[in-house]
Structure formats: C-alpha cells, structure tokens
Amino acid sequence: METICGYCGCGCGIYVNVADDDTVLGITPSYNHVVSQGRLCSKGWHGYAFVRDSRRLASPLIRQADGSFREASWEEALDKVATGLKSAMGHGDNTDRIGLISSARCTNEENFLMAKLARAGLKTSSIDHCARL
Ligand code: SF4
Structure with a gap:
C-alpha cells in the first residue's frame, strides 16, 4: 500500500x-x-x-467522575465531545473557551482540516500541535 x-x-x-x-x-x-x-x-x-503494540488504544476512553477511564463506543464518545463543545461555544470568538491540539504526525491535509475546523467551525484561534509540548 x-x-x-x-x-x-x-x-x-x-x-x-x-x-x-x-x-x-x-x-x-x-x-x-x-x-x-x-x-x-x-x-x-x-x-x-x-x-x-498492545498498549495502543483500540477504542475511545471516557473519564469518569472518580478519574478512572472506561471504554466507550465512537458514537458515545463523539456525542460527548459534541455536547461539550456546544456548551462551551459562545456567539463570537471562542479563542478563550475552546482549544484544539493536532499532531505533527498527521498529514498536511489532516492538519489543514483541523485548522479549518478550529477557525471556521469552532471560531477559535487556539490550535497547536504536539511538537511544541
Ligand atoms: S523524514 Fe520524516 S517523513 Fe521522511 S521518513 Fe523520516 S520521519 Fe518519515
């Protein structure tokens, strides 16, 4: 391939x-x-x-109230993310409310899409990637 x-x-x-x-x-x-x-x-x-690698994540994990994680379906995890983002979004600029972290291991096209999601979709300029962590 x-x-x-x-x-x-x-x-x-x-x-x-x-x-x-x-x-x-x-x-x-x-x-x-x-x-x-x-x-x-x-x-x-x-x-x-x-x-x-056996340590690689094979499904989404959701943090519970006691701090532990449990496995979840993609549908449940994405619903939780969407709900959280909707509640965090204001009517204007969301730079102080929402931040995204992309990855230096993504392709240029994937990072372009992440920047579009951040700036056009979520109205935030808070986007970074792991090379600065
Ligand atoms: S230079 Fe970067 S993209 Fe090329 S083989 Fe090495 S790690 Fe992979």
Whole structure:
C-alpha cells in the first residue's frame, strides 16, 4: 500500500508491505515521490512496530467522575465531545473557551482540516500541535 510516512511533516512517500493477514512486514521508500525520492530516515524505515503494540488504544476512553477511564463506543464518545463543545461555544470568538491540539504526525491535509475546523467551525484561534509540548 502506498501512503505517506506520518512521523514528521516532511511527508516522505512510502510503501507499507503487508502480509495476507495484514501484518506489517516492512516499509519501502517510494522512488517516484517528490519529497523522499527513494530515501527515508531511520524512523521512516523502521518505526512501524506501534501498529500492533498492545498498549495502543483500540477504542475511545471516557473519564469518569472518580478519574478512572472506561471504554466507550465512537458514537458515545463523539456525542460527548459534541455536547461539550456546544456548551462551551459562545456567539463570537471562542479563542478563550475552546482549544484544539493536532499532531505533527498527521498529514498536511489532516492538519489543514483541523485548522479549518478550529477557525471556521469552532471560531477559535487556539490550535497547536504536539511538537511544541
Ligand atoms: S521518513 Fe523520516 S523524514 Fe521522511 S517523513 Fe518519515 S520521519 Fe520524516
């Protein structure tokens, strides 16, 4: 499968080599990609073990009143987020009320959509990403 390396904003072109059971076997650079032109750094070549890591979240978690987390469906989690955002939104600028954190591991297109959601949808300029944390 041809895709984009998600480790940093360079966006190198890669092929993810998978077995019939969808196990990731390795990464191969795309020789025709405009950014990487057949080259990858060590993270791009070898950083795919997280895909099957047992510690990876497999479903949304909702924090409960006692501070613990419980698993939830995507529908329940997204309903809770929508309810919280609606109650936080005012009629004008929401920069002091709502903030979004995106990720340096997202593609440029995903971060563009996050910025659009923040500025046009939620009327907030409070948007940042994990590279500054
Ligand atoms: S291969 Fe390295 S330089 Fe290229 S996108 Fe991935 S992390 Fe960034």
